[in-house]
């Protein structure tokens with residue numbers, strides 16, 4: 303067991319770190335203030351994005367999230383830019399990108415596109431890959447994944463009610479979705495929609511997933527939802543109504559009734575990526591906290607000299623390091639096993655990492671006093687963003703259930719309900 307980063311990880315960290323310092327950080331203001339003048343969606347990305355993406359591609363820092371086996375799934379062998387890094391090699395890079403919310407997009411590594419690309423690679427037909435995956439991998443378009451619905455408890459995906467009905471050589475879709483991340487972006491062109499195509503089939507054969515171009519008649523993005531008031535531009539989180547939306551039969555992904563299989567395949571690596579970016583956000587908050595405490599004085603001492611703050615710093619460092627170790631271990635497990643066999647391990651990091659990061663960010667806000675809750679420092683926005691991680695991709699309780707059921711299994715208790 304070696305706890306040091308491997309030469310491969312250090313190599314990529316050095317390359318990514320240099321690119322961020324030389325090209326991305328000087329452009330930070332353009333991203334932070336992007337779209338401030340635009341009141342309505344779809345939102346545009348700042349023009350500097352395309353320039354940075356071209357530079358990242360030229361520097362070989364493109365599609366870093368795709369594992370080595372990805373190329374084998376490319377139908378008709380179409381080639382794409384990607385160094386083919388393992389989850390373990392990619393994890394520290396995701397952490398580095400996580401320090402700056404806008405950064406992952408520059409390297410074509412941002413959700414929900416990463417999960418959608420993996421889904422299409424793994425389950426898309428040759429035509430679906432050619433039409434949608436190729437431009438996604440080139441960063442030319444963006445995508446959204448529409449599972450969650452306002453009218454049912456979507457933590458349990460068997461509740462999803464959107465209807466996907468066959469009509470000749472088309473499917474007709476009716477339903478209402480929300481929290482459809484990415485639908486505010488002018489570049490979002492394709493939706494992956496989950497819905498019931500066979501309501502009378504056994505529970506896990508009722509749902510299908512289908513590709514819906516966002517400009518199909520009957521698709522309406524009703525509004526953008528805020529996260530504690532933040533709009534998360536340019537991606538945004540839309541409420542989307544699907545009214546008699548007709549798409550060709552060949553838009554169905556993998557086959558009728560296979561929606562759960564497709565959904566499961568999508569979520570494993572994505573949760574590792576979320577957790578590593580969250581650790582990056584916690585590191586950023588700890589840096590800001592230490593800098594602030596070292597520069598402010600009350601009652602004759604800097605705040606950093608107070609034992610209460612030293613204890614909070616100590617816990618922050620300890621919790622971040624624990625979170626990182628557990629996540630790296632899970633990344634390695636995912637590289638070496640099928641995602642279904644390490645489900646409980648993935649749930650452990652999904653449960654532990656956002657909570658640890660939120661404690662660090664909360665202390666960093668406290669250290670900044672009134673400034674901490676203002677928009678002048680990045681902390682309020684960071685807290686809002688990371689708070690959603692306890693809900694996105696399954697709430698804490700659902701992940702706790704997965705872990706507890708695995709733990710209880712040898713005790714032969716009836717844990718089914």
Ligand SMILES: Cc1cc2nc3c(=O)[nH]c(=O)nc-3n(C[C@H](O)[C@H](O)[C@H](O)COP(=O)(O)OP(=O)(O)OC[C@H]3O[C@@H](n4cnc5c(N)ncnc54)[C@H](O)[C@@H]3O)c2cc1C
Nearest residue numbers: 447448449450455456457481482483690694695696697699
């Ligand atoms: C910022 C953000 C981005 C998102 N992006 C997307 C996206 O791109 N696509 C998409 O489809 N969805 C997306 N979501 C939705 C997210 O995945 C769902 O909100 C989540 O799965 C929970 O579903 P729900 O909101 O219907 O909550 P519900 O299912 O109604 O659950 C409410 C609460 O009940 C509790 N609960 C649930 N099950 C149990 C249990 N078994 N035991 C005990 N308590 C339980 C939990 O506390 C949970 O928070 C996003 C959400 C947010 C906040």
